[in-house]
Amino acid sequence: MNQLDFEDVKKKGLRVPKFKTVPAHIAIVMDGNGRWANQRGLSRIEGHKAGEAALLDVVAGAIEAGVKNLTVYAFSTENWKRSTEEVLGLMSIFARYIEREADRLAAESVRMRFIGDRSRLDARLQRLMAGIEERTAQYSRLNLTVAINYGGRDELTRAIRAITVDVAEGRLDPSAVTEALVSQRLDTGDLPDPDLVIRTSGETRTSNFLPWQAAYAEFEFTQTLWPDFTPDELALILKRFGNRD
Ligand code: FPP
Numbered sequence: 001m002n003q004l005d006f007e008d009v010k011k012k013g014l015r016v017p018k019f020k021t022v023p024a025h026i027a028i029v030m031d032g033n034g035r036w037a038n039q040r041g042l043s044r045i046e047g048h049k050a051g052e053a054a055l056l057d058v059v060a061g062a063i064e065a066g067v068k069n070l071t072v073y074a075f076s077t078e079n080w081k082r083s084t085e086e087v088l089g090l091m092s093i094f095a096r097y098i099e100r101e102a103d104r105l106a107a108e109s110v111r112m113r114f115i116g117d118r119s120r121l122d123a124r125l126q127r128l129m130a131g132i133e134e135r136t137a138q139y140s141r142l143n144l145t146v147a148i149n150y151g152g153r154d155e156l157t158r159a160i161r162a163i164t165v166d167v168a169e170g171r172l173d174p175s176a177v178t179e180a181l182v183s184q185r186l187d188t189g190d191l192p193d194p195d196l197v198i199r200t201s202g203e204t205r206t207s208n209f210l211p212w213q214a215a216y217a218e219f220e221f222t223q224t225l226w227p228d229f230t231p232d233e234l235a236l237i238l239k240r241f242g243n244r245d
Pocket of ligand 1: 033035036049055074075076094201
């Protein structure tokens with residue numbers, strides 16, 4: 001567990017070099033948009049828009065660094081408790097991101113996918129999500145996975161339910177229920193487990209994000225609020241990751 005002082009990064013003026021060892025899969029809890037907005041007297045939605053801009057940069061930085069898998073936590077199963085205005089604002093940010101970024105992601109050979117229970121999302125957003133997944137399915141330079149209406153316990157519960165149905169209907173023998181099978185049945189199915197989880201904004205909780213998958217991951221907690229997180233800071237974290245055993 002590490003705390004990072006972003007002032008150090010700025011002073012060093014780091015870019016995102018190609019490191020010898022990069023994590024196979026980075027997962028990020030993008031926290032702190034609300035506080036970032038508050039500090040500036042802006043609405044929470046303005047904070048999320050600034051968070052979207054940070055995500056664009058970090059995706060570019062991850063590609064530059066040669067990271068193959070990046071998963072970001074955009075909306076948790078608990079986030080429905082926020083005001084209707086904030087929930088709708090976030091949903092329209094997600095829709096607009098897909099519409100605006102589709103060409104660029106395809107041009108950069110990025111495969112975009114979503115995890116979480118999408119059945120509760122509105123039909124238009126679900127169509128956009130399915131559309132970009134299909135459009136970018138052939139790419140593999142970076143697997144960008146966005147967690148929307150995602151909760152790790154919910155994901156495990158859905159997987160267990162599906163497995164028990166297969167057992168009850170005779171398609172699966174209980175002895176075939178192994179750790180590997182459970183991993184396959186999660187929303188992250190074919191992705192490697194994250195080896196690095198980053199959480200911004202100084203909170204040191206994992207908040208139901210990839211609890212099964214991150215069992216052996218390194219964790220990095222930074223004080224930086226998500227809208228201020230940059231590829232330079234990612235580079236510093238990657239450097240430290242590369243120096244670990
Ligand atoms: C947590 O900060 C952040 C969120 C709930 C939303 C994350 C969404 C984005 C970064 C927008 C862009 C995403 C995509 C996929 C286009 P918070 O609101 O809990 O912050 P706080 O703890 O300071 O209140």
